[in-house]
Amino acid sequence: MVTLRINGQEYQLEVPHDMPLLWVLRDIVGLTGTKFGCGVALCGACTVHLDGQAIRACITPAANAIGKNLTTIELIGETPIGKKVQQAWLDLEVVQCGYCQSGQIMSAAALLAGNSNPSDADIDAAMSGNICRCGTYQRIRAAIKEAAQIS
C-alpha cells in the first residue's frame, strides 16, 4: 500500500513501492495525460512535477513520491504559471500531434517557476530532454517566452 498525493487529492494505492509513477498514474489512477514515450527518461513525454520539480515519471518509483505533492498535466492549468503556459501554447498554436505536449508543458512550467524570464540558453537547458517528433520546437521556444510575458 502506497499513499500518494496527486493533484491535491490523496490516494491509497495497492501498488508495489518500486512501480514507476508513470504506470501508477496511467493504469491505476487513470490519469492518462502523462504519456509513455520511451520508458527510460530519454524523451520527456512522462514529465510530472514532484514538489514543483520536473521529473520523469517513467523512472521514478512510487515510493519516491510518498509525502510529496505530485502534479500532472491534468491539474497544471490550475496553477498560475501552468495556466499561462497553456494559454501561450494555444495562442501560438504550438501543438501538432500533441502526444509529447503534456511533457513539454510540464517542463516549461517548471522552468518558468524557477526563472521568470528565461534566455534561449535557459530554454535549451530545461527543454532539451523533451523530444517532439512533429518538430514544434521553435513554437515551444516562442511560447515559453510569451508565457513569461503574460501578466
Added chain:
Amino acid sequence: MGLEERPHERAIPAVPRRAFLKAGLAFGSGLLLGFSASAPGHGAPMVSNSTPAALAPNAYIRIGRDGQVTLVMPQVEMGQGTYTSISMLIAEELEVRLKQVALQAAPADDRDYRNPLLGLQGTGGSSSVRAMWDPLRRAGAAARLMLITAAAERWHVDPASCRAENAEVVHMPTGQRLSYGALIDLAARLPVPRNVPLKDPKDFRLIGTPAKRVDTPDKVNGKAQFGIDVKIPGMKIATVAACPALGGKLAGVDDSAALAIKGVSQVVRVDDAVAVIAEHMWAALQGLAVLDIDWDEGPNARVSSADILRQMEAASHKSGVVARKEGDLAKAMAGATTRLEAVYQAPFLAHAAMEPMNCTVHVRADGCDVWVGNQVVGRAQATAAEVTGLPRDKVIVYNHLLGGGFGRRLEVDGVTQAVKIAKQVDGPVKVVWTREQDIQHDAYRPYYYDRLVAGLDEQGLPIAWSDRITGSSIMARWYPPGFKYGLDPDAVEGAANPPYGFPNILVEYVRHEQPGMTTGWWRGVGSTHNIFMVESFIDELAAAARRDPVEYRRVLLGRAFDLEAGLDPAATAPWSGPPPDPARVRAVLDLAADEAGWGAALPERRGRGVAVQYAFGTYLAQVAEVSVSKDGEVQVHRVVCAVDCGMIVNPDTVKAQIEGGVIFGLTAALFGEITIRDGRVEQSNFNDYRVLRINEAPTVEVHLIKSSEAPGGIGEVGTVGAAPALTNAIFAATGIRIRRLPVKDQLRSS
C-alpha cells in the same frame, strides 16, 4: 463518391446524438474530438440507422433538430491539422462557424469514407485536403441548398430570394430568419440536389484565413484521447516481445517466472511473439523481462547491413524497368564535354512516432471491438475480421487521435497482432509496445542505392541524365494493383519527373527486396529519397560548371523541354499531382533565395545550400544555412522555405507543417539510420535512434506564395527537401559532398 446518387433515406452510419451532446458538455467546447469520449462499446454502436429527425444528406453531414452540425470525419488527425482544415471545408459551404461543427471519427467504411486519391479509406500521401476539397465542399453545399429550399417552401417564396448565413436561412427582402434546426424536418424530406454550385473562392470567408486548430485545447490539458489512452472497464494491459530476428517465429517459452509476478494474469503465445497480460503495464513489463523464450530465428538470423549493401550494390549494376526514356542517352553521353557519375544512398529509417504502437481489442463470440489510432481504418477492420473469422460488419473500429503517424500507422500489423492476442484473453486487452519493440519491429523506409550519370555540354548544362534507383517496392506489398509492369511509382517519384528538362533522359527502377526487412511508407515517401539524390546531383553539376547553385537551377528551369516526355504512366503515383509548372518552381526558388540572403558573404566553414522540389502537388524551395566545426560537428542555423501549395485552407497549419516537416527531415538526414546485425535491428530507443532536440533545432522561416491554383499537399513537403538543402550547405561550407545519408560522423575527419 457521387453524393448525388445517394438518397438521404438510406441507412447510413449516424452519430448517436445523445453521445455527442454528452461529450460536447464534457469537453466544454461543443467539440467532440475522437470517439472515445462517448464511451464506445458500451453505449450505442457506432454504426446505426439514420435518425429520422436528423438531416443526413450524405456520408459526412448530420444536422440535429437543435441545429447541431456534426461532421463524420473521413480523415484521421495525426498532427497535420486535418480535423480543422476539413471542418473548414464543410463550414464554408454550409455557412456555419467553425465552432458549430462537432467532429465524429468515421467508422470503418471503404466505400462511404474512401479517399478518392488513394482509392481506400486512408489518410496519407499528403492527400487529405486535395482528396476532400471537392467532395466535402459539395457535401456542405448540398445541405445548404436543402435548408434554403426548405425555408423558401415554408415562407412560400422564391429560393433565390433566400440565403444562408451563420446557421440560419434569411429571406433577404423581409429579413425573416429560420435556424437550421427549425428547418431539419422539412429539409430531410427533400431530394438531395445534384450538381450543386460551389462558392467562388473570392467569396470564401473561412478558407484561407488562419483558424485556431480545433484539437489544441484538449492537447494542452491532458484530456485528448490517443489510442494508448483508452480505458475500458475490465481491461487488461499487455506488452509483447516479437522474435528479435526479423521474420523469426516463437519456438517455445517458459512462463513460470512471469506468472509468479503479482499482477500478471496470463502469458499468450502467437506465431512470432509472446505477450504478457497483466493488471497494469508495470507488471506486464516485469513479466516480459523474466520470460525464458526460445526463438526459431528463421532464415534471416545471419543477415547484416553489410550483406544487404553488398547485394544492393550488385543489383544496381543490372538494368532496371524503364520509368522514363526520352532521346538517345548513349549518343548524348558520348557527345558530352563532361561526364559525371555518382552513387547516392539513403538508409533504412524507423518512424519513431512519439506514441508507441498500441491497440486495444475485445473479442467476443459475436463481435470484436478495436480501439486504435490508425491511418487505414478500413484495413484495421479487415484484419480484425480475418483473424477472428467474424464478418466485417461485426468488427467495430473506434479510431482515436494518433500520436504521430508518419506512415507507420498506414500498417495494421499491430492490429493483427493485438487481435491474435485478444482472441486468447477473456475481456478487453490493451496491447502496448515498448519503444524498443516499436523501433525494432517497424515497417522501415527502404534502403535505396542510386546511380546517377550526367553528360554536360560545353556550357556545363546537362544534355544527358540517367538515374537508376535500386530498392525494395513498398507498393508491391502494400497495394499490389499500384505496382504495374514491375514499376513502383513511389520508388521513382521525384526522379522520373524532376522539374528540370533534359533532352536525353533515362530513369530506371531495379526492384531489390532486402531479406527480412518489411519496408513501408515514411513521411515524404518516394520524393524524400529521390529529391535528395536529384538535388544533390544538380548541385554537383553546378559545381562542375563552376556556377552558382541558384543561378544554375534558374538556367535549367528556363530550358523549355517537355517535363514528362517519355514518362511511363505507371511511374506516376496517385498522390503526385499534375505535371510541374516551371514558372511556379522558379517563383519559389527566387523567393527562398531572396529571403535567405543568398549570395551574401558568410564566415569560414559556414554555407548555404538550396533544394527545389515539386511533390504532392506543391512547390517548395528551401535554403539551409549551416556551419561545420573543425572537428566535424554540424550546426543548422536557419532554414528558409518558400511554398506554393495552391489555394491555402489554413495558413498557420501550412506553416506549422513545413516547420515540423523540415525538422523531421533534418533529424533523418543528420542521424537517422537503422542497421541490421545477426538479423536484428541494432537500434532500440532514442539514445541510438536520435531525434533532433530543441537545442539543436534551427529556426524555420516559411514564406507562402498566394495562389488561386488547386490545393497541393502539405504534410510531407517540408521533409522532402530538408536533406539536400542540408548536404548542399555542408558542401558550400566544407567542399565535402555527402552522398550517403545520414551525415552522422562523416565530417569528423574534415
